[in-house]
Amino acid sequence: MKKIMVFLLICAMTVFLAACANGKKESADSKAGQLQNITIGLMPDVDSIPFIIAQEKGYFKEEGITVTLKSFRSAVDRDSALQSGNLDGAISDMLAEAFAKEGGFNTVITSLTSGSYKLVINKDETITSIKELKGKDVAISKNTIIEYVTDKIISQGGLAPEDIHKVVIPQIPTRLEMLQNGKVAAATLPEPMASIAVRNGGKLLNSSDQLGINPGVLIFTTKAVNEKDKELQGMYRAYNKAIEYLSREPMENYIDLLIEKGGFPESVKGALVLPQYKKAVAPGIKDVEDCVTWLQARQLIQKAYPYKELVDDRFVRQ
Structure with a gap:
């Protein structure tokens, strides 16, 4: 009888432990299954490259998340998609975040990006200094990071x-085409379009890199930040893996991928100049304040939004 009781007790314990193990597995699977999709808007610039790499190299998948990347050709279209709820986040800029706040849209900056913006002169122009641009046509996108950088460059040059x-x-792409066809004297372009213009005969006059400014950021809706916390943590881990990849791999190993998946033209081959990518960090307080000051000076926003109202650094704290 004792042997039977011991045998039954062992059986019961075995069943119990197996149930616990299965329960833990089901709980983990259930937790993974609850992870939601993240949709991010990209622009045809170098800020988007880490996301393309993270997607194509499987870094998002390694983190157990699904990320959908959507491409836009203009900041207006990107902002409309973000504000209408069709995106969780987007490659954007500090100005766009201030505009969103002014318009009552609930978004926040979550990190800095590594963009580069350059003022390029038409190949047929003889201009060699900023002062020679006086009265000339300069192609921009209005009330965006492009106009902000243009104003900074122009002011620094004495105009x-x-x-x-x-x-x-x-x-x-249209701005690049207008520059190359001689329709404007100069244009401010992000990379890689700026490098394409220079390769085709354009002359670099100045850039955000030379001025030491970078207003490019990643923006997410407040809803996404609050409801997709784990997903965004995984996204940033994957993003940082992509930064590590870019730091060690020669460009020829992924340039075709950028052309195929990033919408970059074939002409970027041999012309593309990448920034010094850094792992995700929060933007500097002064950089944000300078953008807000610029917007207020032009009466584009009414409120001097404080840093903490525009930036949520929870995902990139060291």
């Missing part, structure tokens, strides 16, 4: 922003 004639061309 007032009003001294040039700003031609508003929102779509980046």
Whole structure:
């Protein structure tokens, strides 16, 4: 009888432990199954490259998350998609975040990106200094990071922003085409479009890199930040893996991928200049405040939004 009781007790314990193990597995599986999709809007610039790499190299998948990348050709279209709820986040800029706050849209900056913005002169122009741009046509996108950088470059060169004639061309490929076809004297372009312009004969006059400014950021809706906390943590881990990949791999190993998946033209081969990518960090307080000051000076926003109202650094704290 004792042997039977011991045998039954062992059986019961075995069943119990197996049930616990299965329960833990089911709980983990259930938890993984609850992870939601993240949709991110990209622009045709170098800020988007880490996301393309993370997607194509499987880094998002390694983190157990599904990320959908959507491409846009203009900041206006990107912002409309974000504000209408069709995106969780987007490659954007500090100005766009301030505009969103002013318009009552609930979004926040979650990290800095590594963009580069350059003022390039038409190949047929003899301009060699900023002062020679006085009265000339300069292609920009209005009230965006592009106009902000343009104003900074113009001011640093000794002119007032009003001294040039700003031609508003929102779509980046069209702006490049207008420059190369001689329709404007100069244009401010993000990479890789700026490098393409220079390769085709354009002359670099100045850039955000040379000025030591970078207003490029990643923006997410407040809803996504609050409801997709684990997903965003995984996204940033994957993003940082992509940064590590870019730091060690020669460009020829992924340039075709960028052309195929990133919408970059074939002409980037041999022309693309990448920034010094850094792992995700929060933007600097002064950089954010400078953008807000610029917007207020032009009466584009009413409130001097404080840093903490625009930035949520929870995902990139060291």
